[in-house]
Structures are given as structure tokens and as C-alpha cells.
Amino acid sequence: MLSITNISKDMGEFLLDDVSLDIAEGEYFVIIGPTGAGKTILLETIAGIYPPDAGSISIESRDVTFVPPRERNVTMVYQDYMLFPHLTVEQNIGFGLEYRKIAPEERKSRVGEVAAIFGIEHLLHRYPETLSGGEQQRAAISRAIVLEPAVLLLDEPLSALDGQTRERLRHELRKLHARYRTTIIHITHNFDEVFSLASRVAVMNKGQIVQTGTPEEVFRHPESSFVAGFVGVRNIFSGTCTTEEGLSRVSIARPDGTEAVVWSLTPHPGGEATFTVRPEDIMIGREACSTSARNSFAGTISDVVDNGMVVAVHVDCGLPFIAYVSRQGWAAVGAAVGETIHLTFMADAVHVF
Numbered sequence: 543m544l545s546i547t548n549i550s551k552d553m554g555e556f557l558l559d560d561v562s563l564d565i566a567e568g569e570y571f572v573i574i575g576p577t578g579a580g581k582t583i584l585l586e587t588i589a590g591i592y593p594p595d596a597g598s599i600s601i602e603s604r605d606v607t608f609v610p611p612r613e614r615n616v617t618m619v620y621q622d623y624m625l626f627p628h629l630t631v632e633q634n635i636g637f638g639l640e641y642r643k644i645a646p647e648e649r650k651s652r653v654g655e656v657a658a659i660f661g662i663e664h665l666l667h668r669y670p671e672t673l674s675g676g677e678q679q680r681a682a683i684s685r686a687i688v689l690e691p692a693v694l695l696l697d698e699p700l701s702a703l704d705g706q707t708r709e710r711l712r713h714e715l716r717k718l719h720a721r722y723r724t725t726i727i728h729i730t731h732n733f734d735e736v737f738s739l740a741s742r743v744a745v746m747n748k749g750q751i752v753q754t755g756t757p758e759e760v761f762r763h764p765e766s767s768f769v770a771g772f773v774g775v776r777n778i779f780s781g782t783c784t785t786e787e788g789l790s791r792v793s794i795a796r797p798d799g800t801e802a803v804v805w806s807l808t809p810h811p812g813g814e815a816t817f818t819v820r821p822e823d824i825m826i827g828r829e830a831c832s833t834s835a836r837n838s839f840a841g842t843i844s845d846v847v848d849n850g851m852v853v854a855v856h857v858d859c860g861l862p863f864i865a866y867v868s869r870q871g872w873a874a875v876g877a878a879v880g881e882t883i884h885l886t887f888m889a890d891a892v893h894v895f
Contacts, residue, residue: 543567543725544693549587549597556583558594559749565742567602568723572736572757575746576772581729584746585695588727589618601692617686618695621702623678625670625685631657632666635684642689656684659721660714676707680714687722696728700735712738733761733774745769763808763893767816775818776864779804783815783894789836790894792817796860805836806892815894823891824865826855826875831886839863839885843877857883 544565551558558580565571573581586592588599590611598607606614617638625634632653639649657663660680670678679699686694700708712735719726719739728739736743737757744754753765764770770778781794781804790806792815804817825831830838841859853872855865863885867875877883 543569543602544588544727545598545600546584546588547598547600549584549594549599551583551587551592551594553583553592556580557749558583558587561597561749561751563744563751563754565725565727567725570719570726570728570739570741572728572730572740572743573746574730574733574736574743574772579746580749581746582697585618585697585727585729588693589616589695590614615689615692616695617689617691617693618697619679619682619686619699621679621698621700623670623675623682625678625682627670629669630666631662631668631670631673631681634670634681635666635688637685638689652688653684656688656718659718660684674707676703676711679703679711683715683718687718687724690722691724694724694726696726698729698731701731708732708735715739736761745772747772762820764818765895770816770818774820776821777819777824778816779818779861780814780816783810783812785810785812789889790815790892792892792894794861798860800860802839802859802861804892805889806894807890808892808894810894817892817894819863819887819892821854821864821866822852823887824863825886826857826865826867827884827886828875828877830884833886834888835886836889837885837887837892840882841885843879843881843883846872846879855883857885859885 546561546563549558549561575581587594593608598605636649636653654663657666662677662680665677700711740757742754743757743760744751745760747768753760753769761773764773764775767778779794781792783790783792790808790810792804794802796802806817839859841857843855844858845856847854852866853869857863865885
């Protein structure tokens with residue numbers, strides 16, 4: 543549906559470096575990455591705001607690389623709403639339809655339909671300055687989707703909103719996507735939006751796409767140390783990998799000269815390797831667990847951080863592990879900094895690359 547082939551764009555501080563990406567019709571595609579990674583430039587290049595220095599873009603099998611923005615059937619919403627202050631909400635949403643000379647009756651019907659999805663039908667007579675931030679963003683997204691674009695581009699549309707409003711808007715975006723089945727590309731820094739909205743996700747860094755996949759694939763099976771660190775994997779270690787008993791065996795040298803061995807189900811060709819274990823996949827206890835888990839370590843608790851929803855337990859096993867447990871679970875363990883604790887995790891929780 544949308545095909546981006548070897549796109550490059552150098553704007554000095556920001557750039558795209560040989561980006562290729564294929565997005566299926568009706569897909570909800572989310573892009574994440576650090577500030578300055580090139581995410582917004584990619585959206586603006588798709589929209590036609592900037593012509594690429596190299597490469598091509600096609601939408602619905604039509605080459606639109608140098609087609610003017612208004613002829614691409616692409617709409618874009620930024621985080622700062624950009625509503626017309628002198629027009630009512632109804633006039634703002636219907637502005638593009640009026641420009642396309644859609645009959646007033648149909649225009650009113652389509653505006654009412656999308657306003658109902660976002661729960662702002664009672665605000666159609668109001669002006670933007672009288673609305674909350676969440677209401678303004680609902681109007682801005684409504685104005686974009688009412689045109690029934692081939693591609694809807696969302697550049698951090700929820701980032702300026704409070705937590706409760708963001709949650710409501712995520713729900714409304716899911717309803718919107720289910721109703722219109724529009725191909726959506728959504729930039730965010732919020733991982734909750736990735737898991738609640740994305741059918742696939744891409745990670746960008748320094749103008750390049752460094753990994754794509756489902757949220758589960760990217761967050762649980764990162765392909766590089768950068769991606770692992772960015773998506774919140776806290777236990778990242780390097781060592782030497784061999785294959786034994788059909789498993790990947792990673793040996794890591796501890797500072798004291800001893801060897802730690804970690805087992806994984808992830809196939810690896812051997813040699814230098816990096817492995818990751820997500821903190822929530824590590825079980826902790828006063829005693830070693832009598833389970834089938836292949837990985838078990840004893841260590842000293844070096845720090846305990848209560849993050850509200852979970853407790854982060856830092857454990858020195860010669861390797862600095864971090865485990866996440868619920869507050870109730872940590873209270874049940876009843877351990878403190880300086881005491882010995884046992885860590886256990888399954889071989890299928892270890893990702894090797």
C-alpha cells in the first residue's frame with residue numbers, strides 16, 4: 543500500500559539515511575526512537591512537505607515522490623492541534639470537505655459521524671480557544687480522518703495531554719481505526735501507545751530504521767544493544783556463545799575471574815554474543831526455586847527502588863541484574879539491601895543476538 547524505497551534526506555541536524563519500509567493497507571504502524579532519530583522528517587517526507595534527496599515513495603501503487611502534498615491523499619496531525627481559531631469545531635472538521643466542494647448535507651453528515659466517534663458532537667458550535675487540549679486534539683484528528691485519506695500521519699498526537707486523557711484518546715483511536723480501516727503511521731515516545739495501538743512497530747535511530755516487527759517481537763526480541771536499551775531491557779550482557787544440548791550457552795566473565803553461564807532457547811551461530819533478560823521475567827526468592835528453569839543465580843541485594851506499580855530489585859551476582867516484582871510480592875519475600883537473594887529465569891526468557 544505504502545512503499546518507501548531507499549529514501550534519504552539531509553537537513554543538517556536531522557536526516558534520513560537510506561530508509562526503506564513497506565506498510566500494508568489498513569495497518570496501524572507505530573514508529574519509535576530517540577529525539578532526533580528522523581521520525582518527523584520521515585512523516586513529512588511521506589506527506590510531501592520535503593522532497594527526498596534520493597529514493598522513492600509510492601502510495602496505492604502510484605509514485606508520489608514529487609507529487610504535491612494536496613494531491614497525495616495523505617493527511618497529517620501534529621501534537622499542537624493547529625486548528626483555525628476563527629472557525630467553529632464543525633467548520634474546522636469540515637474545512638477540507640468544503641475545499642473539495644462536498645455538498646453541505648453530506649459534509650454535515652460526515653462531520654457528525656466522526657465527531658460522534660470522538661465524543662465531541664456536542665462541541666461542534668464551539669471555538670478552539672474554549673476547548674481543552676484533549677478536545678482540540680480530537681477535533682484535529684477528526685479534521686484529518688473525515689477526508690478519508692489513504693494514509694493518516696500522526697506525529698505524537700497524545701504527548702501534550704494528561705494521562706487520563708491520553709488513555710481515552712487511545713481508546714478512541716482504536717475505534718476510529720476499526721471504523722475507517724485507514725492506514726495509520728503514528729510517532730510516539732509512549733510505549734503504552736505501541737502495545738495498545740500498533741499492529742507493527744519500527745525503531746529509528748540516526749536516520750535509519752534499525753528494527754521492525756510486532757510489538758512483542760521488538761520489545762522481547764531486540765536485534766541490537768541499542769534497541770534493547772531503548773525499549774527498556776535492563777539486563778544486557780555480552781559473552782561467548784556455544785551450542786550445547788540444543789540450547790545456546792552464553793558464558794560471561796565476572797570481574798572476579800569466575801564464569802557465569804546463561805542458557806537460552808534462542809539459536810545463535812556461536813562466537814561473541816549479547817543476551818538480554820527483561821526484569822519482569824526474573825523470579826526472586828529467599829531460597830533457590832525448585833523449578834525446571836535452567837538459569838539460577840545467588841547474589842546480594844544492592845538496591846531496592848519502589849516505582850509505584852513495581853519494585854525494582856538490583857542484585858549483584860557478579861553480574862548486575864535487575865528484577866521487577868509487584869509490591870505485594872516484594873513484601874512477601876521480606877528481604878533487604880545487603881541480604882542474599884536467589885534469581886531464577888527460564889531459558890525461553892533469554893534472548894541472544
